Amino acid sequence: MTALIETKDLQRTFLVSAGLFKPRQTLHAVNGVDLSVQRKDVLGIVGESGCGKSTLARMLLGLTPPSRGSVLIDGQDISKIDRRDLARRVQPIFQDPYSSLNPRRTISSIVSFPLDVLGVGTKSERRKKAIEMLDRVGLPARYADNTPGQLSGGQRQRVAIARALVINPEIVICDEPTSALDVSVQAQILNLLLDLRKEFNLTYVFISHNLAVVEHIATQVAVMYLGRVVELTQTAELFKHPRHPYTQALLASVLTPEPGLGIPDMGLGLSFPDPLHPPSGCSFHPRCQQRRPECSVEHPHLLRDAQGDVACHLYPTKK
């Protein structure tokens, strides 16, 4: 079965100025990512700052073209899909509820904007659909003519969700949709996203740095580090048997509200990688507790087996 959304050796580099007299340097934001998401799945992408997940999100939305490799929507290269057709199939929900809504538009005009662009129905039909969608996400109709400035963070995020779903897309790319929200609001939004997924048969790509949230919502998880996917497997499997040392460290640093467990020491050391000057070989090796001599020399190949994908010298690919 063709994956609904797929990436093949996806890469994106940026030229960054390093100072007044230094030549521009290359930043490999996304450095060879292969992903495959089946219909109705939820792919969770986790990683810390600098891992490239936001750049990846933008490429999945078609907002940033890849430097190399490709993004395929239902087998079709994204660069060959007409902008409007793409809009009908893939929609975003962004992180910052304060910058994802145009402060000068009314709520109903924000939500009906995708319909306006695609020219669906008459003006009053579009407004009606927008209000229906707002109701579905839990915002009563009386908010329709307010401006975003009058809404709270959680309410704004609901508006963003309504906007994303109003044209019935197949795929929703969620870039840290709950990270800027209070815990109680986060729970509401997560419940809403799960309900909507069932109701509208949606496929999510859910990017987050919060592992507990990803465990709750994703069916499979990809762990990213400095532009590469270091591990990819089913959610339950990842949390029970993490293979890559970075995944293990990441899981260990999740502080669950369970007193008495203290704070673990993952032994990661102080060095934080500079994306402009990544370490040689495996980019995680300076911080890895289980490193071997070959880790600083050679970049590990991706092993794909029944358990999932992992790129680590501890799991060598068969020659």
Next chain:
Amino acid sequence: MKKNTALYVGCGLLLFIVFCAIFAPLISPHDPYVQDLTNRTVPPFWYEKGSWVHPLGTDQLGRDYLSRLIYGARISLLIGLSVAVISGLIGTTMGMLAGYFGGRIDMIVSFMVTTRLSLPVILVALATVALVGGSLWVVIMVLGLLKWDRFAVVMRSATQQVRSMEYVSAAQSAGASTLRIMLTEVLPNVLPHLIVIATLEAASAILLEAALSFLGLGVQPPLPSWGLMISEAKSYMFFSFWLIAIPGTALALLIFSINLAGDGLHQLLTPGERA
């Protein structure tokens, strides 16, 4: 809600001046061009020798000063408005394109701005007048084609800020064309900056015209430009002080009201920020 006094006072004063300018033929007591050499430099009504026939007196050629003042408002306002519009269109387009697209377009625009900044406005006006002769339209064209630099710079940075907002990315994801995004998402959000710069540039253009006319490079007599009136009154400075004071005060009031109105409009247009 904090009262927007700037808006009320500024707009009120400005509207009053605009009103006077529009209805100049109806409210001027006399024709501003008619000379009466028997009644030269008659002082305004609050002096002993003045009267209500010529409420603000007459100038050195016997022309009614109040009428000239009122008609002069037309010239200043026309200059301010047309220069703001011409330079605003040029500068805003350049700035928004540079801010939105970045890269090569940004480099080209920045180069053009730098080049423009190296040209002194007065000297260019001088050269143009020497070539073409001075007139109201020459002044408008010269100033309009030169004063777009601040628009370009400010609109560029304002556009860059808006460009980085997620609602622009959302609009792109909705399939909107670049033009649509620029007009419906970017422009309304950079409008406050545009208003402020437009008022500053309008005020500055008015002052520049006055300066050019004062130097004889702008509007030519007998047009009642306030700058020209001040220039013509130079030699009478110590005897008939009002000949300079009156147009000078009018100029100051106009600039003041424009700036105040611009302030007030900016306050009005900036939406409530999040707590």
Next chain:
Amino acid sequence: MVTDEIVLDVKNLTVDISTPRGTLHVVRDISLQVKRGETLCIVGESGCGKSITSLSLMGLLPKTATRSSHVFEFLGEDLSRASKSRINDLRGNRMAMIFQEPMTALNPAYTIGDQLTEHYRHHLKASAQDARLRAVELLEKVGIASAAERLGQYPHQLSGGLRQRVMIAMALMCGPELLIADEPSTALDVTIQAQILRLLADLQEELGIAMVLITHDLGVVARIADRVAVMYAGQIVEEGTAEAIFAAPQHPYTRGLISCIPIPGKTVPGGKLGTIPGVVPSLIGEMKGCAFQDRCEYAQARCSETIPLHQTSQGQQWRCIMNETHQSGAAQ
């Protein structure tokens, strides 16, 4: 090791902020106590008043704020009527604060060394030489290698995690007895966050400081707190040891909050998370009774009157009409 010596004692602290729309009752009659060697976590969501509480303890409130308290003692000294210069003497010296954003809390125009030594030299009248030695000592204590070289670096040359360590070192320079940390790890990556919190816990253990840690993250609270104070709409609704609060939360807000959090291995993936319906009430104007009643599933008419304070033998306290056995009977 929690001792018995009380470092900070606050009773009936109230902070009001005057705004064009009326008086904002940001902190309403809260009391807290921190002992030497103890970590008190103040936890709550945005708008509950926890940050203002920390600022008021340090005397850093904005001009529009008025603070009042029946008791406000630091190591037995009454601070509620202390002069500005006395507060300045104490601040950065015996009481120190760490902020959330390491990017903005360090001045980009000065070197790390300058910023570290500045207060030390001011408060303790130390020489430049002594201050540098102390700075190197503390940088090493917070785990920064090549400390001497780091003194000459500027903040932008360090990563977020390192900057936060420098902030901690700065706070410890004069040997404070009270450390207030306002969301010290929130802006950091998950792996760095754990490291910083561990560092704080270790330092507290070693130096025997009293620590007040403000956060919205219940996971952080569970792992690092000795005592917990849960804040909602300017009030402390529940207080107790970390074990007690998480094992048997009494106040409906605390219980709601804990049920909201997905826990890998415990909450059912894809299942419904607990929620707290409604929104935080406005803090302007008088509030009768419990601030949580509009969102509480157990609310009754009595919630608009004075709410009784319940207490268990282990020192867990909460303000609710319901007692330990969830009966809304007469107050104890």
